[in-house]
Amino acid sequence: MNQKPAADEKQSATQEAGTNEETGLVQPVMKARGLVQRYGPVTALDGCDFDLLPGEVLAVIGDNGAGKSSLIKALTGAARPDEGQIWLDGKEVHFKSPLDARRQGIETVYQNLAVAPALDIASNLYLGREKRRKGVLGTVFRMLDKPAMKTASARHMAELNIGLQSMGGAVENLSGGQRQGVAVARAAAWASHVVIMDEPTAALGVKESAQVLELIGKVRERGLPVVLISHNMPHVFEIADRIHIQRLGRRAGVVKPSDHTMSDVVAIMTGAVQI
Numbered sequence: 001m002n003q004k005p006a007a008d009e010k011q012s013a014t015q016e017a018g019t020n021e022e023t024g025l026v027q028p029v030m031k032a033r034g035l036v037q038r039y040g041p042v043t044a045l046d047g048c049d050f051d052l053l054p055g056e057v058l059a060v061i062g063d064n065g066a067g068k069s070s071l072i073k074a075l076t077g078a079a080r081p082d083e084g085q086i087w088l089d090g091k092e093v094h095f096k097s098p099l100d101a102r103r104q105g106i107e108t109v110y111q112n113l114a115v116a117p118a119l120d121i122a123s124n125l126y127l128g129r130e131k132r133r134k135g136v137l138g139t140v141f142r143m144l145d146k147p148a149m150k151t152a153s154a155r156h157m158a159e160l161n162i163g164l165q166s167m168g169g170a171v172e173n174l175s176g177g178q179r180q181g182v183a184v185a186r187a188a189a190w191a192s193h194v195v196i197m198d199e200p201t202a203a204l205g206v207k208e209s210a211q212v213l214e215l216i217g218k219v220r221e222r223g224l225p226v227v228l229i230s231h232n233m234p235h236v237f238e239i240a241d242r243i244h245i246q247r248l249g250r251r252a253g254v255v256k257p258s259d260h261t262m263s264d265v266v267a268i269m270t271g272a273v274q275i
């Protein structure tokens with residue numbers, strides 16, 4: 001495969017999505033209606049709706065078992081919902097696998113610092129999408145274009161202000177925050193529509209978490225919408241534009257941190273208040 005990172009193509013989700021000329025309403029980059037996911041007798045998603053608007057950071061929060069992971073699995077092709085529909089830029093999609101969702105511009109950053117520790121940054125950014133040399137060296141001998149991958153990777157890291165002394169060396173020698181930075185840079189480089197981050201600060205300390213939150217802001221500045229699954233309410237309030245509150249397998253409500261307090265959100269999450 002000799003793909004180009006989405007960031008290299010002058011096309012972003014916000015340019016493609018946008019306002020519906022007829023209705024004047026903003027068209028979600030990603031939308032889901034009536035998702036149902038059953039695991040035997042357990043109904044993890046019970047008619048769940050979802051809307052991600054262009055250029056926003058949307059936090060997804062909810063109590064344990066509320067269906068956050070199941071929702072994200074449906075949106076990233078990791079599970080095929082029993083019922084419901086998903087649209088990407090207004091077009092209905094049926095993801096067959098996570099790879100299928102990635103090919104359609106959805107990248108996910110997992111909490112467990114999903115990088116290949118023994119490889120360097122460029123190899124991590126191009127993992128599974130390696131750039132081959134031009135001509136027969138690439139097509140016949142399958143030789144990698146390492147200098148080009150290194151240059152492009154350095155650019156992607158710089159775009160997100162991830163300062164590193166060296167691009168060489170194994171990623172395992174970086175700090176947890178820097179490794180997460182590599183995972184975010186990879187997602188931002190390849191995502192053409194959506195970056196999904198599943199508890200990206202869960203394994204990090206205070207300072208490193210702050211760096212990752214800053215990075216999320218940088219990804220948003222680049223025009224890519226971000227879905228942030230988090231249990232950390234202060235982080236959510238710091239970075240999110242809107243908060244999707246998941247409860248009992250459904251979307252209980254969507255609020256703006258600017259209009260609500262953390263106690264309001266907890267009350268909706270626990271069902272003490274309904275909106």
Ligand SMILES: Nc1ncnc2c1ncn2[C@@H]1O[C@H](COP(=O)(O)OP(=O)(O)OP(=O)(O)O)[C@@H](O)[C@H]1O
Nearest residue numbers: 039042043044062063064065066067068069070071
């Ligand atoms: N593979 C599975 N098999 C059986 N039940 C499952 C499976 N995955 C999830 N569930 C159940 O579905 C419900 C929703 O789980 P899900 O993991 O989506 O919630 P969550 O909000 O992500 O929870 P947490 O915050 O604890 O990760 C729970 O009752 C869970 O036990």
